[in-house]
Amino acid sequence: MAINRRTFLKAAGLTTLAGVAGHAAMELLAPGALEASGAPKVGEYPEALTAKRWAMLIDTEKFTTAQVYQKCIDACHILHNVPHIPGDQEIKWLWTDSFKHVFPDQQHALVPDRIKNQPFLVLCNHCDNPPCVRVCPTKATFKRDDGIVMMDMHRCIGCRYCMAGCPYGARSFNFWDPRPFIENIDPYYPTRMKGVVEKCTFCEDRLAKGQLPACVEASEGALIFGDLANEDSEVRRVLRERYSLRRKPSLGTTPHVFYLI
Amino acid sequence: MLEKALQGNKAYWGWIASLLVVIGIGFGFYVYQLQQGLGITGMNRDVSWGLYIGQLTYMVGIAASAVMLVLPYYLHNHKAFGKLVIFGEFLAVSAVVVCLLFVVVDLGQPQRLMNVVLHPTPNSVLFWDMVVLNGYLFLNIIIGWAVLHAVKKGVRPASWLKILIYVSIPWAVSIHTVTAFLYAGLPGRYFWHDSLLAASFLSGAFAAGPALLLLILMIVQKVSDLKIPKEAIQTMTKIITYAWAINLFMLLLKIFSAYYSQYPAKMATFDYLFGGVGGEQMMPWMWNFVFLSVVSLVLLVIPSTRNNPITMTIALVMVVFAGWIDKGLSMVIGGFIPNPFKVHTEYWPTIPEFFITVGVYAVGLLILTVLYKVALAVQRESAS
Numbered sequence A: 001m002a003i004n005r006r007t008f009l010k011a012a013g014l015t016t017l018a019g020v021a022g023h024a025a026m027e028l029l030a031p032g033a034l035e036a037s038g039a040p041k042v043g044e045y046p047e048a049l050t051a052k053r054w055a056m057l058i059d060t061e062k063f064t065t066a067q068v069y070q071k072c073i074d075a076c077h078i079l080h081n082v083p084h085i086p087g088d089q090e091i092k093w094l095w096t097d098s099f100k101h102v103f104p105d106q107q108h109a110l111v112p113d114r115i116k117n118q119p120f121l122v123l124c125n126h127c128d129n130p131p132c133v134r135v136c137p138t139k140a141t142f143k144r145d146d147g148i149v150m151m152d153m154h155r156c157i158g159c160r161y162c163m164a165g166c167p168y169g170a171r172s173f174n175f176w177d178p179r180p181f182i183e184n185i186d187p188y189y190p191t192r193m194k195g196v197v198e199k200c201t202f203c204e205d206r207l208a209k210g211q212l213p214a215c216v217e218a219s220e221g222a223l224i225f226g227d228l229a230n231e232d233s234e235v236r237r238v239l240r241e242r243y244s245l246r247r248k249p250s251l252g253t254t255p256h257v258f259y260l261i
Numbered sequence B: 001m002l003e004k005a006l007q008g009n010k011a012y013w014g015w016i017a018s019l020l021v022v023i024g025i026g027f028g029f030y031v032y033q034l035q036q037g038l039g040i041t042g043m044n045r046d047v048s049w050g051l052y053i054g055q056l057t058y059m060v061g062i063a064a065s066a067v068m069l070v071l072p073y074y075l076h077n078h079k080a081f082g083k084l085v086i087f088g089e090f091l092a093v094s095a096v097v098v099c100l101l102f103v104v105v106d107l108g109q110p111q112r113l114m115n116v117v118l119h120p121t122p123n124s125v126l127f128w129d130m131v132v133l134n135g136y137l138f139l140n141i142i143i144g145w146a147v148l149h150a151v152k153k154g155v156r157p158a159s160w161l162k163i164l165i166y167v168s169i170p171w172a173v174s175i176h177t178v179t180a181f182l183y184a185g186l187p188g189r190y191f192w193h194d195s196l197l198a199a200s201f202l203s204g205a206f207a208a209g210p211a212l213l214l215l216i217l218m219i220v221q222k223v224s225d226l227k228i229p230k231e232a233i234q235t236m237t238k239i240i241t242y243a244w245a246i247n248l249f250m251l252l253l254k255i256f257s258a259y260y261s262q263y264p265a266k267m268a269t270f271d272y273l274f275g276g277v278g279g280e281q282m283m284p285w286m287w288n289f290v291f292l293s294v295v296s297l298v299l300l301v302i303p304s305t306r307n308n309p310i311t312m313t314i315a316l317v318m319v320v321f322a323g324w325i326d327k328g329l330s331m332v333i334g335g336f337i338p339n340p341f342k343v344h345t346e347y348w349p350t351i352p353e354f355f356i357t358v359g360v361y362a363v364g365l366l367i368l369t370v371l372y373k374v375a376l377a378v379q380r381e382s383a384s
Helices: A005-029 A035-036 A065-080 A113-117 A130-135 A159-164 A216-217 A232-239 B002-006 B011-034 B051-064 B065-076 B085-106 B124-155 B157-182 B197-223 B230-259 B262-273 B284-300 B301-307 B307-337 B351-383
Strands: A054-059 A096-097 A120-122 A141-143 A148-153 A224-226 A257-260
Touching: A005 A065, A054 A065, A054 A232, A065 A096, A065 A216, A113 B085, A120 A232, A130 A141, A130 A159, A224 A232, A232 A257, A232 B230, B002 B351, B011 B351, B051 B085, B051 B124, B051 B157, B051 B197, B051 B307, B051 B351, B065 B157, B065 B197, B085 B124, B085 B197, B085 B351, B124 B351, B157 B197, B157 B307, B197 B230, B197 B307, B197 B351, B230 B262, B230 B301, B230 B307, B262 B284, B262 B307, B284 B301, B284 B307, B301 B307
Parallel strands: A054 A257
Antiparallel strands: A054 A224, A096 A120, A141 A148
16 A cells, blocks of 8 residues: 555654543543553562661671571572582572681681681672772672662673672672572572672562561571661661671771671 | 785685684684583683683783884884884784674673673773773774875875874773773782782783784795885884883782782782692693793893894794783783682683684684785785
8 A cells, every 4th residue: 555645644643643642531531550551660668678778797606506507598599599500610699618718817726616617607798888889891780878789680791890809709600501500499589591690689679578688587696687877776786795807808898797706 | 905805825715714714613612602601611600700801911912012113103203113013003903803802702691792881880990991992993993094095095194194193102001001900900809909010011012912913924924025124123122122021020029029028818829820829720831931931031132142033033932922821821810819718719711712712813813814915915016
C-alpha cells in the first residue's frame, strides 16, 4: 500500500492526539496506573533497617568452636548463592584465616595460644576510604551513604582493578560460570555470571527488609552489627568497653569491621 | 596509499599468511576463553592479573619510546633520524593497538567494554589510561599518515601537523606515566607503591623500545632497500645505553631502600622473585634478567662493542628480552606475591593464555608490516 504525504500526516496527527489524550484520560480515570505499569519505583520498606554508618564487631572471645564460624559462613554463602569452586580460583565472601595472616603486623612469637590457634573471620571491611571504589573505571563498585561498599554486577566489566586495589583480599572474581558450582540455588537471590567481581555486601538486601545480616543472625551473639554514628547503639557501647583491632589501619582505608580481642 | 601493502613478493605474502595463521590460532583460543571464562588462564584469586596485563605494561613502553626518535628529530633537528621517524611512529601505532587488545582479552565481560565510556569515572586511573592510549594512537596515526602523504606528494607537511607533533612528545611520556599510576597508587601493594615507578618505567621503555625498533629496522634493511644511516644507529645506541643504565640504577635504589631499612613488606617480593621464598617459579627468570642486564650494559657502555654490529645486536636482543622479563612478567606478578595475607600463591600462564598472547602480538606485527610496507613504498617512490 502506497502512503502519500497527506495520509501520512493525517495518521501522524491522529496518533499524536490519541497519545496525548489517552495519557490525560488515564491520569484522570486511574491516577498513577500508567507509572505503575512502567518501570518499578524504588521505595523503602517501612520496616527497613537504616543507619548513618553501618559497622560490624567480631567478638573473638565468643567464637569458641569451629562450628560457630561454619554456621556464619554457611548462612552467608547459601543465602547469596556463593559457589563452591575448589582451588585458587575460588569465590568467598566470608571465611576464616589465622591471626598471623589476618593481622600480619601484629604477629609475634608470644601471641597467647587462644589468639594464635583461633581462626578469625574475614570479610569486606566496608572502608570509609575504599581503594576499590577509587580505582573502579565504571562505578560498578560504589559506597553508599550508610557506608556499605556495594557491587553492581550488571555494570562490572571484569577488569579486576578492584582486586588489585583491595588491601584485604576481600574480593573474588568469577573465573567460571558459578551456577554449576552452587548446590542448591536460592531463587530469592540472584546468581552471578562469569567474568564479574563479587564480595560481601553487609546483606544490604536483608537490611532493606528489616533483617540483620545473615552471618550476624547465625552467630549466636558473636557478631554485633549496628550504627556506628549513633552513640547509643550497641556497637558504640561495646567499642567503649572493649579493646578492638582493625586490619591494616596504617593504610588509611578506615575499615568498619572491628575485632574484639 | 594503503594499496601499496597489496603489492609484494612471495616472501612478503608468506609472512602475511603465517601471521594470519597465528592470529587464527590465538582467536580460536580466545573464543574458548570467551565461552569458558578466564578460568582457563593461570590467573587466580591472589594473582588476579597475569601475562595479559604484563604485556600491556611492556608494550605501552614500546609505544612511548617513539618519542626517542621524534624528540631529537623535531626539537633538535637531528637529521639522521629523518627517514626513520615514521617507523618509530608506526611502531607506536601497532604497539598501542596491541595494548588495547591486551586490555580487551583480559576483561571478564568484554562486551561491556563501553561502560568505561558510558560511565566515565575520572577518579579511576584505568579511565585515564584509556583516554591517553587512544589519544596517543590517533596522534600517531594522523601524524604518520599525514607526513607520509606529504612525502608522496613531494610537498612540505602541513603546518598544523607541527602542533600535533609537539603535543605527541609529552603525550608519549603521559601514556607510560599513567600506566605506572595504575600500580603505584594502590595501598598495601608494596612492590608497586613507589613514587618513582613511572620514571623507572620510562627509563626501561626508552632502552627496550629503541632497541626493539633498531632490531626491527635491521630486519627491514635486509628485506628492503631501507638504509639506516650510521649516525642514526650511533645516536640510538647511545640513548639505549643511558636509558638502560638509569633503569638498572633505579632498580638498585629500590633494592637498597627495601633491604637497608629491613622493611619486611618491601623485601617480601624481592625475596620471592630473586630468593625463591614461597615459590621458585620466577627465580630462574629473575637471575636471567640480572645476567642479561649486566652483560648488555657492559656491551653497550664500551664504545668498541657498542659500535661493532655483532656485539651491538647481541646487546640489543638482551635489552629487549631483559626489559620484557622485568615489565612483561615480574613487575605485574611480583606485585601480587605475597598476597594481602602474606601467603604466597604462584602464577604461571596456561597454554590457551600463551596462544592468545602470541595471537595478539601477531595482530600487532600484521599492522606493523602493512604500515611499514606502505612507508617503504612511498619513500622509494619519492626518492626515484
